[in-house]
Structures are given as C-alpha cells and as structure tokens.
Amino acid sequence: MTMLMERVGLLGPLRGAIDAGLPTLATCAGMIVLAREVSDGMRDQAGLGLLDIAVRRNGYGRQVDSFEADIDVAGLEGKPFHAVFIRSPLVESTGNVEVIATHEGHPVAVRQSNILALCFHPELTKDLRLHRLFLKTTAKVIS
Amino acid sequence: MAESNGYKVVKGSFKVKAGLAQMLKGGVIMDVVTAEHAKIAQDSGACAVMALERVPADIRKEGGVARMSDPTLIRSIMEAVTIPVMAKCRIGHFVEAQILEELGIDYIDESEVLTPADEEFHIDKHPFKVPFVCGCRDLGEALRRIAEGAAMIRTKGEAGTGNVVEAVRHARAVNAGIRKLQGMNKAELVHEAKLLGAPLELLVECQKLGRLPVVNFAAGGIATPADAALMMQLGVDGVFVGSGIFKSEEPLKMAKAIVAATTYFDKPEVLAEVSAGLGKAMHGLEIPAIPKEELLAARGW
Numbered sequence: 450m451t452m453l454m455e456r457v458g459l460l461g462p463l464r465g466a467i468d469a470g471l472p473t474l475a476t477c478a479g480m481i482v483l484a485r486e487v488s489d490g491m492r493d494q495a496g497l498g499l500l501d502i503a504v505r506r507n508g509y510g511r512q513v514d515s516f517e518a519d520i521d522v523a524g525l526e527g528k529p530f531h532a533v534f535i536r537s538p539l540v541e542s543t544g545n546v547e548v549i550a551t552h553e554g555h556p557v558a559v560r561q562s563n564i565l566a567l568c569f570h571p572e573l574t575k576d577l578r579l580h581r582l583f584l585k586t587t588a589k590v591i592s
Numbered sequence: 593m594a595e596s597n598g599y600k601v602v603k604g605s606f607k608v609k610a611g612l613a614q615m616l617k618g619g620v621i622m623d624v625v626t627a628e629h630a631k632i633a634q635d636s637g638a639c640a641v642m643a644l645e646r647v648p649a650d651i652r653k654e655g656g657v658a659r660m661s662d663p664t665l666i667r668s669i670m671e672a673v674t675i676p677v678m679a680k681c682r683i684g685h686f687v688e689a690q691i692l693e694e695l696g697i698d699y700i701d702e703s704e705v706l707t708p709a710d711e712e713f714h715i716d717k718h719p720f721k722v723p724f725v726c727g728c729r730d731l732g733e734a735l736r737r738i739a740e741g742a743a744m745i746r747t748k749g750e751a752g753t754g755n756v757v758e759a760v761r762h763a764r765a766v767n768a769g770i771r772k773l774q775g776m777n778k779a780e781l782v783h784e785a786k787l788l789g790a791p792l793e794l795l796v797e798c799q800k801l802g803r804l805p806v807v808n809f810a811a812g813g814i815a816t817p818a819d820a821a822l823m824m825q826l827g828v829d830g831v832f833v834g835s836g837i838f839k840s841e842e843p844l845k846m847a848k849a850i851v852a853a854t855t856y857f858d859k860p861e862v863l864a865e866v867s868a869g870l871g872k873a874m875h876g877l878e879i880p881a882i883p884k885e886e887l888l889a890a891r892g893w
Contacts, residue, residue, distance in 0.1 A: 453637050453851070477615070491634065491674055506674055512698035513721045515608045519599035529599060535611045536676065536698070573611050 450478050451496050464497045467564070472588035474580070475566040481506060481538050483566055488541070500564055501544030502556070508539020520569075522558055523549040524586065525578050532557065532569035540568065563587060604721030609743035612676065612698065612723060613807035616640055616744075616830055620820065620854050621809065622847060623647050623834040625665075627672035633837070636847030640676040640699070642832065643669040648705050648752030649835035649874065652886070658706040660688040663695055670696070678725070683892055684710025693722040699744070700724045702737075704891035705751045705834075712893060717741030727811065729762045729889055731769025732788030734804055739791050745804055747828070748889040749812015752835050754876035756819040758889055759812045763826045766808065773799040803827075812889065815840075815873045817853030817866050824857030841871030 454460040467473050467483070475483050482496045486503035509516070515536055519529035530550070540556040550558035557568040558579075565587045571579040584591045602608075619639025624630040625647060633641045645661040646654065660681050670677045676698035681688035683702055688709075692700050702715055704727050717724040718741035726737035727748035734745045747766070749759030769788070773795060776784060781799065785792040797805045810823035811832035820831045831854055833847075840846040849866040856862035879887075 452635075453855075456637070456848075489674065511696045512608075512612055512676060512723065513693065513696055514603060515612065516601050516603045517605055517608060518601045533607055533611055535608060535615055570611060570614075573607065573614065 450482055451494065452491070454482075460497070464499065467497065467499055470563050472583070472590075473564045474583045474587070475500070475564060476570055476572065477535065477537060477568060480504060480540075480566040480568060483564060484538075485544070500559070500561055500566055501546050502540050502559060502566070503542045504538040505541055506538055507536050508541070509534060509537050512536055518552060520550045520552055520557060522579065522582075524582055527578070530571075530576060530579060531574055532567075532571070533573045534569045535573075537568045560587065606718075606741075606743060609723030610806050613725070613744035616676070616809075617807055618855060619830045620847075620851050621678065621830070621832045622837055623832075624669060625838070627668045629838055629843075630669045630672045630677075632844050633847060634673045634675055636844055637851040638675060638847065639830070640678055641669065641673060642678045642680065642701065642834075643697075644680055647835040647838060648888070649754070649839050650752075651705060652752040652877075652888075658682075660685070660692065660706070663691065666692070666695055666697065680706055681715075682706040683708040684713050684715060686715045689715055689717075689720060689722075689724075693720055697722060701746075702726050702742075704748055704888045708891050714740050714892070717743075725809070727889070727892060728766065729892075730765040731798070732790050733892065734766055734808070735788060735790035735794045735798070738794055738804070738806060742806065744807045744809070746809040746811040746832055747823075748892070749810065749814070750879060750882075751812045751888050752877075753813050753879065753882070754815035754836060754839070754874040755879060756813045756815070756822065757879060759810050759814060759819075759823060760826065762812075762889075763810055763823060763828055766804065767827055770798050770803060774802065814850075815876065816846075816870075817849045817863060820850045821853045821857035821863050824854055830854065835874055839874035841873075846870050846873070 483500035484504045489506045546559040546561040548556040616639045621640045622633040622638045623642045643666045651658045678699040680701045680703040723743040725744040726742040728734035747762035807829045809830045810828040815836035852866045
C-alpha cells in the first residue's frame with residue numbers, strides 16, 4: 450500500500466496531513482501504514498511512521514487463521530464488539546498510545562491524538578459504534 | 593475453538609472467507625509460475641498472486657491433463673511474498689483442495705483452467721476453512737457456486753487467449769441477470785430461480801443489493817491496461833491477469849501499468865499514459881479459431 454501511495458505521490462502529502470492533525474481511522478493495513486515499526490513486511494517497507502506501535506504483518510497467521518471474536522472496547526457501551534480479523538497485523542509493542550481493546554493479551558485497538566487504529570475490520574459488520582466513537586472522541590465532529 | 597477474554601474465537605467462517613475478498617477489491621491478482629515472478633508481481637503492486645505451474649496460455653498450447661501444482665512450487669511462492677497467495681484445484685477435486693488448505697494457501701480457485709475431475713459436482717466448499725473463488729459465465733452459474741460455498745466469484749472469460757471478448761460477455765451476462773431481478777415480485781423470483789437453477793434466497797439477496805452478494809472479479813483474456821479498465825467500467829470489483837503479464841515483452845512494466853489502469857479505470861488521461869510504450873502484449877487468439885472442445889469456459893456445471 451505504501452509502495453503504491455509513494456508511486457502516485459500520495460505518501461508525503463498524507464503524512465503531512467495526518468501529522469498536522471487530520472482525524473484518521475486506520476483499519477488493518479491502515480494500521481501497518483501508520484506504524485512506527487513494521488516487521489515481516491516487504492524489504493524496505495517504510496510507512497508513515499506516525500503511530501507509536503510496532504506491528505508484525507500477518508502476525509496472526511495466513512488466511513486460514515483469520516478469525517472472528519468478541520472484544521471489549523473501552524468507551525463503548527452495551528455488548529462486546531464483534532471484531533473480524535483478516536490476515537491481521539499483530540501489535541507487538543506500544544509506546545505512547547492509549548490501548549482501548551486487547552485480544553489474547555495483544556492490543557487490537559489503539560488511540561493516539563488524532564489517530565484511531567484497529568487490527569480488525571469494523572466495516573465488515575453492521576455495528577457502527579466504533580465509527581461513532583471515532584467521530585466523537587478522535588475527530589470530535591459529533592457529540 | 594480457543595477462548596479469549598472469555599469470548600470464543602471462530603476461524604473459517606463465511607464472513608472471514610468473503611472478508612478477504614473484500615480487501616482485494618480494486619486490485620489485480622496475477623498468475624505466477626516461479627518465486628521470481630511472484631516477487632515481480634508483488635513489486636508491481638498486485639493485491640495477490642495465483643501460484644501455478646503453467647500459465648493458461650501454456651496449458652492451452654501443451655494440452656494433456658492439467659492438475660494442481662506441485663506443493664514445492666506453491667510453498668516457494670508463499671515464502672517469496674507477503675501478499676495473499678492463491679492456487680488452483682480441479683473442478684470437483686476436493687482432495688486437491690484439502691492439500692491446498694493443508695499448505696495454508698490463502699484462496700483456492702476451483703478452476704476450469706485445469707482439467708475437471710468431476711463432470712457433475714463442484715466441491716462442497718462450506719466445510720473448508722480456506723475460501724474459494726469460482727468462475728461463472730452468467731448469474732445462474734455464479735449463484736450456484738455461491739450456494740456451494742464460494743466466497744468470491746470471477747468471470748470465466750476464455751483463459752490463455754489474451755482475448756477479452758469472453759470476459760466481457762460473462763460480465764455483461766451477470767449484470768443483465770441482476771438487472772432482470774429488479775422489480776420482480778416473489779412469484780417471478782421463484783420462477784427465475786427455477787430457470788437459473790439457483791437458490792431463491794440468493795436471488796432475493798441479489799435483488800436487494802443490486803449486485804452479487806460476494807466480490808466479483810473479471811478473469812480470462814485480460815492482456816492490457818485497457819482490458820483491465822474495460823472490465824472495471826463494466827462493474828467488476830477487480831481483475832485477474834493470467835498469461836497477460838508474463839507472456840508480454842516487459843512483465844514488470846505491463847504489470848505496473850495494469851495495476852494503475854485498474855485503480856484509475858475511469859480516468860482516460862491516466863490510461864493513455866500507462867498504456868504507452870509497454871512493448872508487445874501477449875499474442876492473442878481469436879475465439880472462433882479455437883476448436884470447440886478446447887474452450888475452457890464450457891467446463892463447469
């Protein structure tokens with residue numbers, strides 16, 4: 450993804466915009482693009498380096514290991530959030546970010562100022578609570 | 593099933609299988625026959641690769657029974673790249689599918705490009721943890737495959753010809769089939785389900801969505817950036833390119849151009865730019881020049 454963004458000249462402007470405070474919801478590959486450190490990627494895979502986490506690409510395994518699981522997300526009311534993980538990155542360590550959900554001991558949702566980053570795909574379920582949480586607490590466009 | 597935070601973890605569900613295809617949308621899946629090819633495909637921006645021993649153009653030329661590829665080759669390709677790797681099994685050959693699942697392949701193409709192993713039944717794809725993509729020529733065929741558990745659909749086109757005409761025919765047929773459902777009442781849908789030989793509930797879903805319920809790619813004869821963009825403008829979600837890349841004069845250049853054309857399919861100014869100076873595309877075949885018994889799209893039931 451970063452390779453394609455670089456090819457069309459999107460990488461620099463995007464880094465600038467997010468760094469300047471553009472509210473950003475990152476899912477799965479988007480989390481990898483933002484991460485400070487990426488392992489098991491392509492050689493010379495260099496992302497935006499804006500999010501203080503280290504991730505391992507396909508860290509949960511290949512597609513046969515992709516999974517669904519409920520998770521508890523801090524700030525979400527009601528039932529647990531049903532999360533769909535597709536060849537998901539594994540968050541191996543975190544720095545100055547707020548971890549708002551974990552799965553089997555690893556962070557799967559983190560927040561850092563204008564960025565909300567998720568290992569899973571909230572767009573594959575009909576539950577809009579995470580999108581609302583993003584708009585409310587990260588983008589601050591709804592109350 | 594493992595437990596986590598007291599919640600159960602489910603692998604291999606239809607949601608997870610169809611979900612991977614969602615992530616490939618807007619991308620190009622390229623046929624590769626070596627680890628070296630796979631790296632070129634990845635560097636060009638392919639969203640996935642299809643690992644096989646011979647590209648369809650060579651299968652067509654050499655004849656004989658075409659089977660699942662050697663696991664050694666498939667493994668070497670899986671090790672060479674970080675993007676998803678797909679592989680083909682013969683229609684109805686559920687043991688080849690079991691072997692591919694065991695190898696940890698990311699998607700199985702139950703493909704008419706290989707010699708069918710069963711002339712009546714396709715694989716029951718539901719029990720597998722690994723997702724399947726299947727070819728179709730029209731809506732009925734697409735929905736029958738989905739009923740059997742396919743999590744992704746592609747047009748059959750006519751593989752190995754470098755001729756896009758059959759892929760266009762099949763994409764248009766699927767579109768027309770879905771348009772025909774719009775405005776049908778329940779009784780008419782029941783009748784249509786009978787005609788298509790497909791389950792009523794899938795017709796109802798197509799009617800509601802105005803499209804197939806799973807991701808739908810184009811395949812079979814796409815050889816140039818313009819071909820890829822043509823298929824995208826006809827409404828498919830992405831493209832497979834088989835022989836078109838590694839049978840062209842400059843594979844990396846052609847591959848990058850097809851990736852760009854698939855992204856910017858509705859921007860003629862970009863298409864004009866990326867189509868220039870690519871060298872020779874693969875040599876194509878006229879469909880009427882192919883003996884009827886050698887047409888691959890007719891395989892599948």
